[in-house]
Amino acid sequence: MPEPTHSSDQRAIGTVAMRWHDSSLELLDQRLLPTEEHWITLEGASGVAQCIRDMVVRGAPAIGISAAYGVALAARHAGAGEWKAEIRHAISELAASRPTAVNLFWALQIMEKEFHGCQTLDEAITRLAAKAVQIHREDLSANLAMADYALEFMAADTPFSVLTHCNTGALATGGYGTALGVIRRLHEKQLLKQVYADETRPWLQGSRLTAWELARDGIPVTLNADGAAAAILARGEVKWIVVGADRITANGDVANKIGTYSLAVLARYHRVGFMVVAPSSTVDMSLASGKDIPIEEREGTEVRQIKGIPIAPDSVDVFNPVFDVTPASLIDAIVTERGVVHNPDITGMRVLFG
Incomplete structure (x- = not known):
């Protein structure tokens, strides 16, 4: 099956995070x-799961798409006798x-539903691969729709600067990007006018990935330490902060990268707009508020070291949550491919998401 791409009237994706080859999945x-562009070839679900755990692939939409392909690989390489048990x-x-990004579970639920309709292994191989590709293509289409909705909401007629956090571009999605797509x-x-990209400690997704993506595409970007964001906003040049999301609850609270x-x-203090851009698959209406979101914490070495180089005492305790929760009251707009929720609350969320 061909790699999902833009429709002919859209410009090329450029960077991609994954490449599907029917019997294998390649992850960047x-x-x-x-510093290095290395692709890992995977032929089974266990390898895909390990790559998700180890941050080979990251970003909520990309994790969901990769997991869908992982289920398709499980069918492709299952034994004839116990194929149903292997896929389960x-x-x-x-x-x-x-645990945190809801897109993972959303994609797996779609794949599980497709699997339940399969009567033979050959049917499972065909249908699960097609469904994974469909999930990938629909994510790309959603990215393009979100960009259109966001620009309409911003209603800008002169160039302005934005600030973003973490990586929400083609590397984190099926292509183009959520916040970075905007x-x-x-x-x-x-x-x-200019993009200010937080470096995003401790994994440095902003410096390693966002700055790399934007520079590669000729988009003007300035990298800054996370702690410099207040000083940048105080200058009055930035009109919007635009970020992605890993889970959005029924009242409009948003879990996203720590920081x-x-x-x-x-x-809010500097009177700058705050926009969250994410596909509807990130919305979890089963959770009432951000207090219900499980927040992943990772081990302290990620903070005490950078690429194996110690920057703190080995014995020091570390608090290393991957995400934090932004209350809906601090968000001006949540943008999805279904439309925009302005000043999100439970009423506005129900109108768009039921």
């Missing part, structure tokens, strides 16, 4: 960027890879 090892095991293993569209419409909450507080 994002841990090695920007693969779904369970993929579901256990990371930034790409601003650039295409000649409405973008997002502090940006929302800064935005």
